[in-house]
Amino acid sequence: MKIGLFIKYEVVDKSFEESIKKKIMSFGYSIDNSNPDYVFSFGGDGTFLKAVQKYLSQLDHVKFVCVNKGKLGFFCDFKEEELDEILSNLDGDKYSLSSYRLLTARINNEDIFAVNEVRIENPFHTLTSEVLVNDSELETFRGNGLVVCSAIGSSAYNKSLGGALLDSALEVMQIKEIAPISNCLYTSLINPLVVPSTSKITFKGNFKEVVLGYDHLTKKELSTSEITISLSDKKVKIVSKKDRDYIKKINSSFLSRR
Numbered sequence: 528m529k530i531g532l533f534i535k536y537e538v539v540d541k542s543f544e545e546s547i548k549k550k551i552m553s554f555g556y557s558i559d560n561s562n563p564d565y566v567f568s569f570g571g572d573g574t575f576l577k578a579v580q581k582y583l584s585q586l587d588h589v590k591f592v593c594v595n596k597g598k599l600g601f602f603c604d605f606k607e608e609e610l611d612e613i614l615s616n617l618d619g620d621k622y623s624l625s626s627y628r629l630l631t632a633r634i635n636n637e638d639i640f641a642v643n644e645v646r647i648e649n650p651f652h653t654l655t656s657e658v659l660v661n662d663s664e665l666e667t668f669r670g671n672g673l674v675v676c677s678a679i680g681s682s683a684y685n686k687s688l689g690g691a692l693l694d695s696a697l698e699v700m701q702i703k704e705i706a707p708i709s710n711c712l713y714t715s716l717i718n719p720l721v722v723p724s725t726s727k728i729t730f731k732g733n734f735k736e737v738v739l740g741y742d743h744l745t746k747k748e749l750s751t752s753e754i755t756i757s758l759s760d761k762k763v764k765i766v767s768k769k770d771r772d773y774i775k776k777i778n779s780s781f782l783s784r785r
């Protein structure tokens with residue numbers, strides 16, 4: 528079994544990587560960052576998102592184990608102290624494997640993929656965009672931006688915008704407006720809209736000044752006037768605890784003091 532390491536170096540000291548490698552090898556596994564079976568990410572959700580982008584072309588066989596190193600860690604079911612237990616049980620049925628479909632969009636002749644959300648934003652000038660769902664016109668949006676999040680991404684940027692939290696068991700997308708203009712001249716939906724997994728969400732407009740964000744990544748100077756977002760067949764597989772409970776995770780992440 529080959530294990531790759533993806534570490535947020537800002538939260539560990541120099542000896543950390545060597546001690547983790549030693550531990551992994553003591554369980555009979557090899558370290559392979561190029562073609563791993565498992566990727567252990569050490570950090571938080573941000574670290575995990577970066578790890579997913581690094582192994583995008585290998586998602587069909589790579590499984591992620593997200594170990595929290597003092598971050599929020601919504602995706603991270605494991606603490607460093609549990610590493611021996613994880614390594615002893617990697618092959619067994621002690622843990623569950625959860626698969627989540629990534630969001631996808633085609634931008635500048637490139638397919639981009641995101642775990643949390645795909646968004647378009649212009650905080651300085653009014654962004655105007657037609658919004659269509661399955662080619663049916665929803666609205667002409669005016670405001671700072673539009674976000675399309677997945678269920679597992681609903682607790683990230685979408686939450687800060689007042690979007691609904693979507694249980695990770697749901698295979699849906701949510702459209703959330705950012706600072707919509709709504710007055711006697713222009714109307715905006717304002718409420719978040721949740722659509723089924725089969726939906727195709729299209730934004731149409733002049734996106735020259737718009738920044739497209741997807742997870743921690745951005746693209747500028749978009750040479751397109753149409754962006755279509757949907758759920759991809761690409762899935763990310765995360766090793767999780769069998770007793771993982773979405774409501775408990777919401778409570779411990781957002782409502783309890785650490």
Ligand code: NAP
Nearest residue numbers: 571572573598599600601643679680682683684687742743
């Ligand atoms: P980042 O610093 O890596 O992440 C910002 C915060 O969002 C961190 O606390 C991170 O948790 C948390 N986070 C990420 N995904 C999450 C999820 N699915 N559920 C709950 N919390 C989550 O920021 P970045 O590199 O710029 O962007 C990565 C992601 O962060 C984006 O996809 C976006 O959703 C989110 N973000 C949110 C805001 C906001 O809420 N205003 C602003 C910027 C970015 P950890 O501490 O565990 O890393």
